[in-house]
Amino acid sequence: MIEAQTLPRNETGIEAALGVLKQRFGEKFQTGQAIREQHAHTTTWIDNQPPDGVVWPQNSQDAAEIVKICANHRVPIIGYGTGTSLEGHLNAPAGGISVDFTDMNQILAVQAEDLTVVVQPGVTREDLNTHLRDQGLFFPIDPGANASLGGMASTRASGTNAVRYGTMKDNVLALEAVMPTGEIIRTARRAKKSSAGYDLTRLMVGAEGTLGLITELTVKLYGIPEAMSSARCSFPSIDAASQAVMATIQYGIPVARIELLDPIAVRAVNSYSKLDLPETPLLLLEFHGSEAGVAEQAELFGQIAEEFEGTGFEWTTSPEERTRLWKARHDLYWAVLALRPGSQSLATDVCVPISRLAECTVTALAKAKELGLIAPLVGHVGDGNFHVSPLIDMENAREVAASKEYVSWLAELAISMDGTCTGEHGIGQGKKPYLAKELGEGAVDVMRAIKSALDPQGIMNPGKIF
Numbered sequence: 001m002i003e004a005q006t007l008p009r010n011e012t013g014i015e016a017a018l019g020v021l022k023q024r025f026g027e028k029f030q031t032g033q034a035i036r037e038q039h040a041h042t043t044t045w046i047d048n049q050p051p052d053g054v055v056w057p058q059n060s061q062d063a064a065e066i067v068k069i070c071a072n073h074r075v076p077i078i079g080y081g082t083g084t085s086l087e088g089h090l091n092a093p094a095g096g097i098s099v100d101f102t103d104m105n106q107i108l109a110v111q112a113e114d115l116t117v118v119v120q121p122g123v124t125r126e127d128l129n130t131h132l133r134d135q136g137l138f139f140p141i142d143p144g145a146n147a148s149l150g151g152m153a154s155t156r157a158s159g160t161n162a163v164r165y166g167t168m169k170d171n172v173l174a175l176e177a178v179m180p181t182g183e184i185i186r187t188a189r190r191a192k193k194s195s196a197g198y199d200l201t202r203l204m205v206g207a208e209g210t211l212g213l214i215t216e217l218t219v220k221l222y223g224i225p226e227a228m229s230s231a232r233c234s235f236p237s238i239d240a241a242s243q244a245v246m247a248t249i250q251y252g253i254p255v256a257r258i259e260l261l262d263p264i265a266v267r268a269v270n271s272y273s274k275l276d277l278p279e280t281p282l283l284l285l286e287f288h289g290s291e292a293g294v295a296e297q298a299e300l301f302g303q304i305a306e307e308f309e310g311t312g313f314e315w316t317t318s319p320e321e322r323t324r325l326w327k328a329r330h331d332l333y334w335a336v337l338a339l340r341p342g343s344q345s346l347a348t349d350v351c352v353p354i355s356r357l358a359e360c361t362v363t364a365l366a367k368a369k370e371l372g373l374i375a376p377l378v379g380h381v382g383d384g385n386f387h388v389s390p391l392i393d394m395e396n397a398r399e400v401a402a403s404k405e406y407v408s409w410l411a412e413l414a415i416s417m418d419g420t421c422t423g424e425h426g427i428g429q430g431k432k433p434y435l436a437k438e439l440g441e442g443a444v445d446v447m448r449a450i451k452s453a454l455d456p457q458g459i460m461n462p463g464k465i466f
Helices: 013-027 031-039 059-074 126-133 148-154 200-204 238-250 264-271 292-309 317-329 332-339 354-372 397-416 432-439 441-454
Strands: 053-055 077-080 096-099 106-112 114-119 172-178 184-186 211-218 227-234 255-259 282-289 309-318 346-351 377-380 385-388
Touching: 013 053, 013 059, 031 053, 031 385, 059 077, 059 096, 059 211, 059 432, 077 148, 106 126, 114 126, 114 332, 114 441, 126 148, 126 432, 148 211, 172 200, 172 227, 184 432, 200 309, 227 354, 227 441, 238 255, 238 282, 238 354, 255 264, 264 332, 264 377, 282 317, 282 432, 317 332, 346 397, 354 441, 397 432, 432 441
Parallel strands: 053 096, 077 096
Antiparallel strands: 106 114, 114 211, 172 184, 172 211, 227 282, 227 309, 255 282, 255 377, 346 385, 377 385
């Protein structure tokens, strides 16, 4: 593992807070080693830094009381959803309390006429969509993992549908949050737009828990399309596939999903999901609309694919076939790990303007090969976002060093192309070195000033972003 930065611990305050929380929350507060390690970060190669205790609030008032107790004793607080973030967001570098929102999983109100829903932060995207299905509605943000909506908002998540439906910042209308003092605030009403004051909703979305705890969300919904079709097409090179993506977006075809897999990723999918896709660069697509509309979109994409030497183009409206393809895509993390049993997968992501996509993907794969890394590439490439996941033997010092070098190089490559070091994973602990390079010291100083003003004790998820 990679050593994570530690911060000074307030031992006296932590000991006092543990006693108060145990007395107040009983069995809903735990300090066992296994539970604590589970609530630190386990889906990355950053060292696990467990909290000193884990507490499960049942409502917003519980969350506010937890924050007040921790604030009184100057004890760090780390929000926890489902534990699927990738950049060390859940670690406790100064110790403290993990606030697990699993029990706050109620869907509070569906306003079908307004296409909105109010949920608690522990509701997962799959549970929400199961609840909405019989009303003809769905929530489109799909980061792959069955993440909680509170966690998705905190990390400004997106995923496969972002090219058409946007990211969490585009789909959260309002929040309820517990601030570092324990005060509960609302950031907005349910209106689709407002010019009233600072945009506190957007401030909290993507703050990674460093400004407060999200305890309720109002998010946008969409009607389930009349028709959906999925398509696949193979290409002779990553450059050709990326050029086809760029043309599709620039021609204005309203794709709902457009995913790129390099040959290593396709091989992993074939082996793990028992498919027989050609092991060359592959695009997976989905179209939403009317029956005539999705047929037209598929036909237009087929013409573009042909221009870039695409082969094996097939599209289908069969729900079974669509589910099979997208299930294989969502299982890619496990499929990649199975390529090299015993290895660690380091998932890193960047995002560039669509005009630089082909250049960036080609250069990224060439660099991985130069460094001798097995590094599958997969991307939500309709918005210029892709992930590379080097498979590392953590006992091999050369591979570890090469992977560190690669992650740094890729982040700086994306920034040099007017892109970002993280399209959807967030900064956390892992991407802190690149934030100032991307935005400049002045912008980061403004962030620090906001953090200091709202959280002068520095108790909300310390050691993240800055």
